[in-house]
Amino acid sequence: xxxxxxxxxxxxxxDAPLLVAANGGTxxxxxxxxxxxxxxSLPEYRRVREGxxxxxxxxxxxxxxxxxxxxxxxxxxxxxxxxxDIVLPLYAAGVxxxxxxxxxxxxxxxxxxxxxxxxxxxxxxEHVEGxxxxxxxxxxxxxxxxxxxxxxxxxxxxxxLVEGGPSRNHERTKALxxxxxxxxxxxxxxxxxxxxxxxRVQVDAGVDAIQLFDSWAGALSPRDYVTYVQPHxxxxxxxxxxxxGGEVPRIHFGVGTGELLGAxxxxxxxxxxxDWRVPLDTAASRIDPxxxxxxxxxxxxxxxxxxxxWESVRGETERILAEGESAGGHIFNLGHGVLPDTDPExxxxxxxxxxxxxx
Ligand code: CP3
Numbered sequence: 001x002x003x004x005x006x007x008x009x010x011x012x013x014x015d016a017p018l019l020v021a022a023n024g025g026t027x028x029x030x031x032x033x034x035x036x037x038x039x040x041s042l043p044e045y046r047r048v049r050e051g052x053x054x055x056x057x058x059x060x061x062x063x064x065x066x067x068x069x070x071x072x073x074x075x076x077x078x079x080x081x082x083x084x085d086i087v088l089p090l091y092a093a094g095v096x097x098x099x100x101x102x103x104x105x106x107x108x109x110x111x112x113x114x115x116x117x118x119x120x121x122x123x124x125x126e127h128v129e130g131x132x133x134x135x136x137x138x139x140x141x142x143x144x145x146x147x148x149x150x151x152x153x154x155x156x157x158x159x160x161l162v163e164g165g166p167s168r169n170h171e172r173t174k175a176l177x178x179x180x181x182x183x184x185x186x187x188x189x190x191x192x193x194x195x196x197x198x199x200r201v202q203v204d205a206g207v208d209a210i211q212l213f214d215s216w217a218g219a220l221s222p223r224d225y226v227t228y229v230q231p232h233x234x235x236x237x238x239x240x241x242x243x244x245g246g247e248v249p250r251i252h253f254g255v256g257t258g259e260l261l262g263a264x265x266x267x268x269x270x271x272x273x274x275d276w277r278v279p280l281d282t283a284a285s286r287i288d289p290x291x292x293x294x295x296x297x298x299x300x301x302x303x304x305x306x307x308x309x310w311e312s313v314r315g316e317t318e319r320i321l322a323e324g325e326s327a328g329g330h331i332f333n334l335g336h337g338v339l340p341d342t343d344p345e346x347x348x349x350x351x352x353x354x355x356x357x358x359x
Pocket of ligand 1: 034035036037038039040049054081082083084085086087099100101102103104105150213215337
């Protein structure tokens with residue numbers, strides 16, 4: 001294994017269940033956290049965010065620290081995830097965009113051709129100093145709870161940039177990819193560079209694991225994923241593996257990626273996130289069946305199930321815990337983010353239930 005090439009503030013949390021599971025060991029209980037655990041499902045979040053625009057909040061260290069801590073205090077989850085957004089590094093570098101409530105990221109001037117790609121500003125470390133400072137504050141607050149840093153993967157970021165906002169069919173993105181592969185690869189190369197730099201800042205500041213969100217990669221066929229996306233994502237995941245000497249787990253997640261699980265794992269993930277559509281035992285057998293060690297998986301309760309009665313939530317959770325036993329390690333999570341109208345008390349009860357199961 002290569003030696004880390006950076007100086008980091010990372011703490012030695014070797015016994016933390018999240019890190020034990022991520023490294024393929026046997027934790028004292030199945031670790032659990034929730035994508036989008038910090039956010040609108042919590043009244044304390046809605047209170048502190050009042051009047052503060054989303055992206056400004058993401059660059060205000062004290063606010064990032066407070067919002068990141070809220071679900072840790074309330075639910076007792078096994079990990080904190082940095083409060084931020086996938087478009088934050090683009091915004092910090094100077095791309096004109098905003099996050100519109102109820103819609104998502106909206107880009108002022110969509111990227112549609114070679115000149116637009118050349119004009120994209122580059123991220124400098126100073127642009128995200130607020131994020132590094134927030135991570136340093138969090139290390140002082142978290143005790144033995146690991147902190148997950150994250151970034152958006154090149155395809156998902158490209159989709160927002162090319163479409164100009166959220167998209168159902170990603171038609172302009174796919175048109176650029178197929179009609180002008182040179183410009184496409186230049187765009188994804190630039191986004192990979194930005195993402196790698198942003199993740200290195202987070203690692204240097206001390207995050208204990210990272211997650212790469214390629215939320216919309218499931219829109220692609222496996223062939224297009226491997227040709228147009230995987231090399232760029234791989235550069236990020238392998239870049240972080242090399243930078244940290246393999247010491248920082250790399251979680252890779254997307255929605256509707258049942259056909260891509262093998263390719264997303266091969267991109268250089270140490271943990272593969274699975275949405276609710278594919279049972280974890282099926283997912284485990286789809287990922288590199290020739291390898292002697294089983295893959296480590298994260299997932300995968302349907303976030304909509306949290307609106308059912310407790311018996312249903314418990315039943316689905318038991319099924320997922322049983323299916324997760326066929327993985328080389330299991331980090332319990334939802335199959336996508338917490339929906340804004342979720343009752344936070346159900347999340348707390350779910351954490352207690354997962355922790356109480358030790359078979
Ligand atoms: O998981 C966490 O608790 C950390 C916070 C987090 C946010 N965004 C905060 C946020 C994370 C990990 C993200 C990642 C993100 N952002 C993704 C990947 C994860 C996924 O859901 O697939 C994507 C696709 C985005 C883009 C984005 N940003 C969307 C679709 C939205 C929702 C827009 C809306 O109002 O419906 C955002 C805004 C956003 N990011 C909010 C939060 C808490 C809501 C903003 C608010 O509170 O006003």
